[in-house]
Amino acid sequence: MADLLTMTDAGLYCEAGDFHIDPWRPVPRAVTTHAHSDHARAGSELYIAAAEGVSLLQHRLPGARVEGLEWGETRTIHGVRVSLHPSGHIRGAAQVRVEHGGEVWVASGDYKREADPTCRPFEVVRCHTFITEATFALPVYRWAGPDAVMADVVSWCQATMASDGCAVLLTYTLGKAQRLLAELAPHLEAPVLVHGAVEPLNALYRAAGVTLASTQLVRDTPVRGGVRGAVVLAPPSAAVPAWLRRLHEPQMAFVSGWMRLRGTRRRRSMDRGFALSDHADWPGLLQTIRETGAQRVLATHGDSAALVRFLAETGLEAAALGAVMPGASDADEDGA
Amino acid sequence: MSGFRRFGDLYRALDETTSTNEKRDALAAYATDASDADLAWAVFVLTGRRMRRPVSGNVMRDWASQHTGLPAWLIEASYHAVGDLSETLAILCSRGQGNAPPDLSLAEFMEQEVLPLGAAEPDEQRQVLQRWWDTLDERDCFLAHKLVGGALRVGVSATLAVRGFAKGLGYAPSVVEHRLMGTWEPTAAFGARLRAADDGAADRSRPYPFYLASPLGDSPESSGERDEWLAEWKWDGIRAQLIVRGGEVFLWSRGEERLTERFPDLVVPAGHLPDGTVLDGEIVIKRDGVVQPFAVLQTRIGRTNLSAKVLRDSPAVFLAFDLIEWGGEDWRERSLRERREVLAQLLGASGTGPLQLSQAVVAPDWAALAGLRAQSRSLGVEGIMLKRWSSPYRSGRPRGDWWKWKIEPFTMDAVLVYAQAGSGKRASLYTDYTFAVWDGDTLVPVAKAYSGLDDEEIARLDRWIRAHTKERFGPVRVVEPVHVFELGFEAIQRSSRHKAGIAVRFPRILRWRTDKPAREADTLPALHRLLEQAAAAHPAQPAQAEPEAPSLFDDLGDDA
Numbered sequence: 001m002a003d004l005l006t007m008t009d010a011g012l013y014c015e016a017g018d019f020h021i022d023p024w025r026p027v028p029r030a031v032t033t034h035a036h037s038d039h040a041r042a043g044s045e046l047y048i049a050a051a052e053g054v055s056l057l058q059h060r061l062p063g064a065r066v067e068g069l070e071w072g073e074t075r076t077i078h079g080v081r082v083s084l085h086p087s088g089h090i091r092g093a094a095q096v097r098v099e100h101g102g103e104v105w106v107a108s109g110d111y112k113r114e115a116d117p118t119c120r121p122f123e124v125v126r127c128h129t130f131i132t133e134a135t136f137a138l139p140v141y142r143w144a145g146p147d148a149v150m151a152d153v154v155s156w157c158q159a160t161m162a163s164d165g166c167a168v169l170l171t172y173t174l175g176k177a178q179r180l181l182a183e184l185a186p187h188l189e190a191p192v193l194v195h196g197a198v199e200p201l202n203a204l205y206r207a208a209g210v211t212l213a214s215t216q217l218v219r220d221t222p223v224r225g226g227v228r229g230a231v232v233l234a235p236p237s238a239a240v241p242a243w244l245r246r247l248h249e250p251q252m253a254f255v256s257g258w259m260r261l262r263g264t265r266r267r268r269s270m271d272r273g274f275a276l277s278d279h280a281d282w283p284g285l286l287q288t289i290r291e292t293g294a295q296r297v298l299a300t301h302g303d304s305a306a307l308v309r310f311l312a313e314t315g316l317e318a319a320a321l322g323a324v325m326p327g328a329s330d331a332d333e334d335g336a
Numbered sequence: 337m338s339g340f341r342r343f344g345d346l347y348r349a350l351d352e353t354t355s356t357n358e359k360r361d362a363l364a365a366y367a368t369d370a371s372d373a374d375l376a377w378a379v380f381v382l383t384g385r386r387m388r389r390p391v392s393g394n395v396m397r398d399w400a401s402q403h404t405g406l407p408a409w410l411i412e413a414s415y416h417a418v419g420d421l422s423e424t425l426a427i428l429c430s431r432g433q434g435n436a437p438p439d440l441s442l443a444e445f446m447e448q449e450v451l452p453l454g455a456a457e458p459d460e461q462r463q464v465l466q467r468w469w470d471t472l473d474e475r476d477c478f479l480a481h482k483l484v485g486g487a488l489r490v491g492v493s494a495t496l497a498v499r500g501f502a503k504g505l506g507y508a509p510s511v512v513e514h515r516l517m518g519t520w521e522p523t524a525a526f527g528a529r530l531r532a533a534d535d536g537a538a539d540r541s542r543p544y545p546f547y548l549a550s551p552l553g554d555s556p557e558s559s560g561e562r563d564e565w566l567a568e569w570k571w572d573g574i575r576a577q578l579i580v581r582g583g584e585v586f587l588w589s590r591g592e593e594r595l596t597e598r599f600p601d602l603v604v605p606a607g608h609l610p611d612g613t614v615l616d617g618e619i620v621i622k623r624d625g626v627v628q629p630f631a632v633l634q635t636r637i638g639r640t641n642l643s644a645k646v647l648r649d650s651p652a653v654f655l656a657f658d659l660i661e662w663g664g665e666d667w668r669e670r671s672l673r674e675r676r677e678v679l680a681q682l683l684g685a686s687g688t689g690p691l692q693l694s695q696a697v698v699a700p701d702w703a704a705l706a707g708l709r710a711q712s713r714s715l716g717v718e719g720i721m722l723k724r725w726s727s728p729y730r731s732g733r734p735r736g737d738w739w740k741w742k743i744e745p746f747t748m749d750a751v752l753v754y755a756q757a758g759s760g761k762r763a764s765l766y767t768d769y770t771f772a773v774w775d776g777d778t779l780v781p782v783a784k785a786y787s788g789l790d791d792e793e794i795a796r797l798d799r800w801i802r803a804h805t806k807e808r809f810g811p812v813r814v815v816e817p818v819h820v821f822e823l824g825f826e827a828i829q830r831s832s833r834h835k836a837g838i839a840v841r842f843p844r845i846l847r848w849r850t851d852k853p854a855r856e857a858d859t860l861p862a863l864h865r866l867l868e869q870a871a872a873a874h875p876a877q878p879a880q881a882e883p884e885a886p887s888l889f890d891d892l893g894d895d896a
Contacts, residue, residue, distance in 0.1 A: 138417050139428055261764070262423055263418060263420065267764070
């Protein structure tokens with residue numbers, strides 16, 4: 001039997017149902033796992049996404065036609081049953097379950113197994129073939145747990161504020177930023193100062209009922225060195241002198257799973273790095289693959305060679321799902 | 337808090353900041369409150385001193401594989417992503433929860449845990465590592481691995497470490513630097529001597545910190561009048577201090593290698609110098625009055641048995657260019673003019689014998705000097721040293737009074753063929769490159785280079801390498817032969833160890849030739865012609881000059 005999902009020039013494709021999943025070229029029907037720019041590309045005629053993430057997707061793809069599916073709701077496309085299930089990556093991020101002729105495939109999109117106050121936890125979906133992400137697919141990627149990392153973030157922020165400096169947390173604008181604001185909410189009294197790119201997304205999260213720390217735009221503060229003793233949230237691209245001059249003694253920290261390794265922390269020349277990730281770590285990947293009961297695993301995103309070989313040695317049928325996305329860059333915006 | 341943990345905190349403080357001032361202050365705070373024994377050990381490891389590694393990295397990997405149940409290849413793949421074995425194994429192996437910190441000082445940990453590993457049987461070594469992995473948390477494990485391996489790689493140079501410790505001890509950096517020279521063991525007694533106000537039992541053998549020249553960026557005219565400057569040839573040998581004190585002679589390289597035993601042909605005649613004399617100069621090999629290429633010196637250094645034949649065929653000469661102690665008195669604050677005057681009287685003007693004055697290059701003006709410099713290659717020197725007559729003998733590499741005015745390097749245009757990830761700060765970036773030139777239709781590797789690109793270029797090339805890998809051999813990626821780079825190098829010699837039949841010295845990237853297609857890169861026959869020209873220009877160079885084995889002294893070539 002032909003594979004239910006195959007890799008094509010436009011991305012992952014279901015021939016039986018004539019739809020794509022996270023295509024990187026315009027297609028008639030795009031089932032979209034989440035709103036990060038390496039998964040949600042403009043130009044398709046119709047997007048099908050989790051209802052919980054529709055507002056985020058529309059913000060990222062203005063004017064796009066988006067149909068929302070409730071969690072677990074089944075939509076039949078040319079006889080292929082499609083449903084969406086929480087992946088725990090960011091708000092509205094979904095795994096795509098595809099069933100046809102008694103065979104079940106799940107495309108994970110990006111996922112994590114840790115608790116996140118801004119989105120639903122990952123749901124295990126049993127399947128025959130599991131397409132897993134492999135962003136952090138080496139055993140050295142082991143997260144310390146969000147509580148431990150956040151305790152470090154909070155104590156660093158408090159120490160920096162106490163010395164009158166600004167604790168600048170550099171992070172992805174969609175997902176990680178709101179996760180941090182939600183985690184910080186109980187610990188901070190003063191508002192968190194945010195970059196202009198972050199605030200519209202905060203508004204969408206708040207509108208959906210997620211509690212975030214109160215925020216204020218950095219651009220509404222005095223122009224030169226006026227901000228003292230504050231926590232600041234911004235995308236990495238904002239960390240330029242012209243923008244930082246508003247802040248008194250800015251200390252920079254990057255919040256990303258890549259910060260798990262000293263080498264990447266030092267290469268970024270940051271004052272600090274916090275390994276808080278929206279992706280599964282190595283134990284998380286293995287646990288998930290086991291729990292799906294899949295006999296066949298296809299790995300995509302990142303350096304999947306090690307994961308594939310490891311799974312093959314444990315007796316699973318495993319392969320890399322090839323094809324490099326044109327223009328993809330691993331540091332761009334994947335919520336790592 | 338235990339001393340072990342306290343040192344771990346220092347390590348993290350150094351690791352987590354990019355500010356030199358913060359690093360210095362963290363070192364100073366440590367020096368202030370550490371015990372003498374811990375201070376001695378901290379100085380030992382942070383100034384880059386090494387012990388013999390008791391357990392090899394490969395053995396540790398094997399044990400880690402058995403401990404974790406992960407296949408060896410996966411540990412290897414992880415190591416290549418991390419770029420640091422101590423860190424890789426700490427993440428993979430540590431199972432402790434941080435509730436059982438070793439209640440030891442740094443010195444106790446080194447002396448009770450690390451040093452005994454050296455004499456232990458593999459089984460015992462393995463038990464120690466297992467115990468660490470079962471009880472220490474990741475941070476402690478990481479530090480323990482680092483201390484076994486010796487190299488801390490924490491973004492602190494030996495110079496910065498000295499500055500920081502000196503600040504904490506309340507001394508000028510030069511005082512501490514002086515106390516650290518020569519041979520010492522990391523003991524409480526040594527820590528106390530570092531701290532002690534009066535350095536009574538000064539080690540007679542100790543050299544002074546070397547004064548290093550900076551590369552001259554501008555033309556020399558901008559440095560002032562010609563007659564304010566002494567010009568000397570820049571010899572391609574080993575920079576060293578020759579010390580005569582208390583009836584004994586000591587010879588030290590700039591890398592603090594003790595060379596006394598390797599150059600009896602210098603040490604014996606130096607015994608005739610007056611007591612309390614320290615000379616700074618360059619060790620070279622001379623045959624029939626002609627200074628030989630560095631390769632000849634390297635060969636001699638590599639010899640364990642200095643037979644009469646070796647001493648006769650490759651006689652060493654110490655070309656003295658400075659006098660930094662005279663009559664037992666520190667002469668570093670006196671002017672170069674005064675120091676040279678006495679040095680010339682001491683050694684005489686003769687060009688024979690094992691101890692010679694490094695002669696001044698005579699040229700009435702800058703233009704004449706530039707003309708002489710242009711002949712450097714045929715004279716077998718690296719260029720010209722410029723030293724201000726009025727300058728004191730400083731330590732380190734302060735700019736302004738001593739310049740090295742080197743000749744332009746040889747160059748070639750070569751094609752990038754292999755890439756490998758770097759280590760330390762450059763781990764997970766492809767920064768170690770192998771370059772090739774054409775031999776007919778085949779590309780033959782001729783040089784490896786690690787430096788010469790800026791961060792932006794490194795990042796761009798890294799992305800390109802990942803997207804254009806043809807094959808992988810372990811950590812090495814074979815890339816499409818597309819990009820051409822201009823490489824500079826200092827010398828070229830025959831080599832039977834290299835497939836190309838040649839080896840180049842100090843290769844580095846001068847620029848990325850984005851304008852040049854790969855097929856227009858240089859050819860192997862062209863490099864062989866260059867080799868013949870170089871040999872013809874310097875007839876004294878033997879055609880087969882090649883070190884017998886890779887030497888400790890490979891890096892000593894440019895230590896002016």
